[in-house]
Amino acid sequence: MVNQGHLFLGADFGTQGVRVGLADEKGSILEAKEIKYPIHYPKPGQAIQNSADWWRGFEEALGAVLGNITPTQKKAIRAISICATSSTIVPVDQEGTALDDAIMWMDIRAKEQARRINEINHEVLKYCGEAVSPEWLIPKLLWLKENKREIYDKASLIVEQIDLINYKLTDIWAASKVNAVCKWNYIEGIGFDDDYMEKIGLDDYKNKMIVNIVPMGKCVGYLKQELVQRYDLPDIPVIQGGIDAHIGMIGMGVVGPGKMAANMGTSFVQLIFTDQDVPVKGIWGPYKGAMVEGLTLLEAGQISAGSIIKWYQNIFNLNSPEAYKIMQEEVENVPIGADGLRALDFFQGNRTPYKDSYATGVITGLTLNHDRAHFHRAIMEAVSFGFKNIVKNFEDSGVPITKVIGTGGVTHDRTWMQILSDVTGKEFTINENTNYGTILGCTMLSAVGSGVYDSLFEAAENMVHEKETIQPNLENTKKYEKPFEEYLHLYQALKTV
Structure with missing residues (x-):
């Protein structure tokens, strides 16, 4: 029986598509729809999308979700919140029309700009782990200024994916504090540093970036009347979301210190809250107040993960409906250590802990004994x-880690999840809505932002439910120690090659 109480909309604009979902007060996903959109790779290290595909996909997914519910349920919807990839950026004119392709989060064309910014060694960098990444908005903004000056000058704003969608929902330009603190060098209690911006070559940033920063969970504005009428919705607030992985952290119920949230899909993102401003070498942060007041966020990540498996499938032509089952059967017959075959997972560089955008993927140790498995x-x-x-x-x-809460497509791969647990020696918990962690996070923000729940802690208690826990085989953990040391040595040996 469908819950007839308060309902909440959430939308997740991911790398490969947009998902729209509807949840109730208990966190049950009542309806969900995903629409895919393409990615293009014009040059090595570059990845682009057509931003018009995002909105078309959203409209189709939203229409499908709302088409499956009753008029009474529509009236019960209290708010909508979205999350999106970051930093996926697009230059727009005054009407929000894109002037060029969107540069995706995984695009690392701004390596040179990031290197120059980091060499300045400005005090601002201590708030983001002592370095910026070429993935982030600021280096990409500088790249556009230096390499596509005509578009840069013509642009009214250069915005993130979430900013553009929120604008289309509300007609208001507002940046998420999550994105601004974690990817834009925005500092809690200070804001943007004019001296830093001038030194890196963006003295005109106030004319190109959104400077209206709205915290996660606060109201951006109300759904514009055109959309209210088209979809027959109430006048609902649009609640500020943020980066998809970070909002997925909320959807996993990680709203305080101790647990690691791991969003495991195309890339991996590992997130931890701490109640102290702990300096940790090789991570992004500390991001004070980026998401939850009084807590500092620490962020790590692997830029290539599930995407490497997709590459493997393409190389070996394993794209048929039954291919994945075949892959699972084959890999289970390969022993720990893959009979000496070693790989580095840096197919698009290393995000953490090396922060090396020049690193590349490696497969070494090949013999005639090895096959595709x-x-x-x-x-x-x-x-x-x-x-x-x-x-x-x-x-x-x-920074202690008691357990890992996992979400994303990789959590469905039982073999890989056991390998992750065995290698790390950590238990991995998977929640009931592991397919919809980011959607659930958005709907939790909708619930808090609309006043149904008083806090994220209350929302998590009511809307997040554990499903199962994968325990490490500690004997296998010992067996992985030597291959792990070889993995570390391989990077050090090859990083100057």
Whole structure:
């Protein structure tokens, strides 16, 4: 029986498509629809999308969700909130029309700009882990200024994916504090630093960036009347969301210190709250007050993860409906260590802990004894070693991790999840809505932002429910120690090549 109480809309604009979902007060996903959109790779290290595909996909997904509910349920909808990839940026005119392709989050064309920014060694960098990434908005903004000056000058604003969608929903330009603190060098209690912006070459940033920063969970504005009438919705607030992985953290119920939230899909993002401003080498942050007042966010990540498995499938033509089952059967027959085959998972560079955008993927140790299943196993182990390297980096810096809460497509791969647990020695919990962690996070923000729940803690208690926990096989953890050390050595040996 469908719950007839308060309902909440959420939308997740991911790398490969947009998902819209409707949840009730208990966190049950009542309806959901995903619409895919393409990615294009024009040059090595570059990834682009047509931003018009985002809105078309959203309208189709929203229409499908609302088409499956009753008029009474529509009236029960209290708010909508969205999350999106970051930093996926697009230059727009005064009407919000895109002037060029969107530069995706995984695009690292701004490596040179990021290098120059980091060499300045400005005090601002201590708030983001001592370095910016070429993935972030600021280096990409500088790249546009230097390489597409005509578009840069013509642009009224250069915005993130979430900003453009919120504008289309409300006619208000407002940036998420999550994105601004984590990717834009915005500092809690200070704002943007004019001296820093001038020194890096963006003295005109106030004319190109959104400077209206709205905290996560606060109201951006109300759904514009055109959309209210088209979809026969109430006058609902649009609640500020943020970066997809970060909002997924909320959807996993990680709203306080101790637990690691791991969003495991195309890329991996690992997030932890702490109640102290702990300096941790090799991570992004500390991001004070980025998401929850009084808590500091620490962020790590692996830029290539599930995307490498997709690459493997394409290379070996494993794209048929039954291919994944075949892959699982094959890889289970390959022993720990993949019979000496080693890989580095840096197919688009390393995000953390090395922050090396020049690093590349590696497969080494090949013999005539290896077949395609060894490649599959070596890739899964490499990503798992990268995960362990991040966990070790946190714990060596005094940040304890009691357990990992996982969400995303990889959580459906039982073999890979066990490898991750065995390699790290950590238990991994999967929630009931692991398919919809980001959607649930958005709907939780909608619930809090509309006043149905008083806090994220209350929302988490009512809307997040654990499903199962994967325990590590500690004997296997010991067996992985040597391959893990070889993984670490391989990067050090090849980083100057």
